Amino acid sequence: MVLPDSLPLVPAPVSALPGEGLLPLASDVAVTGDPAAAALLIDLVAARTGIRLPASGDEHGGVVLGIDPRTGPAEGYRLAVADAIEVVGSDAAGLAHGIRTLLQLLTTDDAGRWAWRRATVADAPRFAYRGVMLDVARRFFPVDEVKLVIDRAAALKFNHLHLHLSDDQGWRIHIDAWPLLSQRASTASAMSPARSGSTQGGCYSKDDYREIVAHAASRHVTIVPEIDMPGHTHAIGVAYPELVEAPVMNDALLADAERLGQALPRAGEPYTGWGVGHSSLRIHQTRTYEFVRDVLTELAELTPGPYLHIGGDESLGTSAEDFSTFIQRATAIVTDLGKTPIAWHEAGAAEVAPGTVGQYWGALEPTVTHAAHAAQFVRRGGSLILSPSDAAYLDMKYDSGFPLGLDWAGTVGLRRAYEWEPAELLEVAPDAIAGVEAALWTESVGSLADAEQLMYPRIAAAAEIAWSTRDTRSWDGFRERLGALAPAWRADGIRFHPVAEIDWTDR
Numbered sequence: 001m002v003l004p005d006s007l008p009l010v011p012a013p014v015s016a017l018p019g020e021g022l023l024p025l026a027s028d029v030a031v032t033g034d035p036a037a038a039a040l041l042i043d044l045v046a047a048r049t050g051i052r053l054p055a056s057g058d059e060h061g062g063v064v065l066g067i068d069p070r071t072g073p074a075e076g077y078r079l080a081v082a083d084a085i086e087v088v089g090s091d092a093a094g095l096a097h098g099i100r101t102l103l104q105l106l107t108t109d110d111a112g113r114w115a116w117r118r119a120t121v122a123d124a125p126r127f128a129y130r131g132v133m134l135d136v137a138r139r140f141f142p143v144d145e146v147k148l149v150i151d152r153a154a155a156l157k158f159n160h161l162h163l164h165l166s167d168d169q170g171w172r173i174h175i176d177a178w179p180l181l182s183q184r185a186s187t188a189s190a191m192s193p194a195r196s197g198s199t200q201g202g203c204y205s206k207d208d209y210r211e212i213v214a215h216a217a218s219r220h221v222t223i224v225p226e227i228d229m230p231g232h233t234h235a236i237g238v239a240y241p242e243l244v245e246a247p248v249m250n251d252a253l254l255a256d257a258e259r260l261g262q263a264l265p266r267a268g269e270p271y272t273g274w275g276v277g278h279s280s281l282r283i284h285q286t287r288t289y290e291f292v293r294d295v296l297t298e299l300a301e302l303t304p305g306p307y308l309h310i311g312g313d314e315s316l317g318t319s320a321e322d323f324s325t326f327i328q329r330a331t332a333i334v335t336d337l338g339k340t341p342i343a344w345h346e347a348g349a350a351e352v353a354p355g356t357v358g359q360y361w362g363a364l365e366p367t368v369t370h371a372a373h374a375a376q377f378v379r380r381g382g383s384l385i386l387s388p389s390d391a392a393y394l395d396m397k398y399d400s401g402f403p404l405g406l407d408w409a410g411t412v413g414l415r416r417a418y419e420w421e422p423a424e425l426l427e428v429a430p431d432a433i434a435g436v437e438a439a440l441w442t443e444s445v446g447s448l449a450d451a452e453q454l455m456y457p458r459i460a461a462a463a464e465i466a467w468s469t470r471d472t473r474s475w476d477g478f479r480e481r482l483g484a485l486a487p488a489w490r491a492d493g494i495r496f497h498p499v500a501e502i503d504w505t506d507r
Contacts, residue, residue: 008484011467019118030056033065076124093220129435130466131160137167138190139442140202154219156463168234180239188270228311248317277316312347324350348373418461438462456496
């Protein structure tokens with residue numbers, strides 16, 4: 001079923017039928033039902049319209065919210081807007097998703113008064129894992145900004161936030177057993193032209209991280225923390241030099257440093273450049289694995305979600321044999337902690353722990369090697385998260401003239417970000433695909449406003465790919481529906497890039 005253009009819903013639901021006319025938003029219409037969901041709806045409507053609907057214990061309110069497992073699959077919902085409003089979720093997350101859809105049905109009538117579009121919607125997600133990755137290692141985002149990213153991701157029905165907590169440029173989470181990480185390894189960040197050379201860093205205390213986790217849970221979002229190893233570990237060596245090998249220079253690193261006017265990495269000194277592949281943990285030292293176990297143990301204790309991401313990408317300074325040794329041991333440590341390991345697809349070169357999830361970041365046309373590495377996770381009983389860099393990397397430039405972003409994977413216009421099909425990317429069984437994740441790396445990001453310019457509107461394309469079935473999606477329909485989200489995005493303060501392919505509306 002192709003969604004009617006008159007219903008500006010993103011991501012596209014399984015089915016939706018428009019009704020006749022509008023239902024006025026009356027300030028005295030009570031919201032009744034599930035208390036947490038009622039509070040969410042009341043807050044969202046107030047933020048959008050300035051009208052604060054009353055909550056009521058009466059079962060006959062004008063807006064009725066409920067949970068009924070018979071509604072459908074996990075995270076599913078149904079809603080009806082007629083002379084009254086009813087939203088029923090199959091679980092708490094499904095009810096929250098239904099509320100987000102209801103909010104997208106808010107509009108104004110010809111006199112400028114708030115009203116709901118009448119409609120009947122039945123919906124459930126295609127993929128269980130729908131993620132956004134935020135690189136806080138290269139550009140540190142304070143807690144309030146992370147919470148804002150969570151709120152906005154939840155509005156598009158994403159349910160995972162992957163935090164890239166460590167890289168060559170910075171370490172962003174306090175670890176009790178290794179306190180110098182937060183004291184010495186968190187002070188810098190990647191050099192961004194937008195910051196005019198500023199390299200201010202930052203680090204989350206454990207209470208900061210708990211606050212992020214709790215806020216995410218209130219939005220039905222799971223935090224996925226990543227400690228990138230054994231490469232991308234230069235910052236660790238700033239705090240504990242004995243854990244990290246000397247930087248390994250390669251031709252690409254030298255050329256990039258010269259082209260960008262950035263310093264080369266030096267052992268024990270903060271690194272603010274953009275080069276990759278030069279760092280490595282010391283693979284054969286016992287103390288290295290004491291470090292890995294301590295860090296992952298403390299992170300597991302802080303993280304109620306099922307996943308710990310151990311990185312594994314671009315370990316160019318590590319021999320293939322050493323890399324394989326490390327990945328086997330690191331993924332085993334995660335499983336010993338009762339968590340499911342996630343690793344970038346290069347880790348498929350090793351015998352990853354059974355059940356490890358692979359995250360594919362290669363191109364839409366995979367190389368033979370990348371495809372083989374990704375398939376290894378499936379053979380080991382795991383699944384795959386798809387983040388093709390030339391379609392789902394939000395830090396790629398929209399076009400060659402765009403001032404923010406990179407272009408090493410090419411430029412990614414909105415249509416390219418939208419028109420790819422997960423089932424056709426790799427030769428694996430459909431049930432081996434856990435889901436889709438859009439990633440924002442932050443070398444070129446100097447502020448939350450920069451991040452928003454790169455994320456929006458392409459993040460909406462990723463949301464629809466992750467949520468909607470292929471027969472409910474179409475580029476032309478998406479263009480129409482996306483343009484109608486502009487007033488809501490502007491009201492929420494999102495500084496999106498108004499790409500020319502979309503006719504952005506005012507109401």
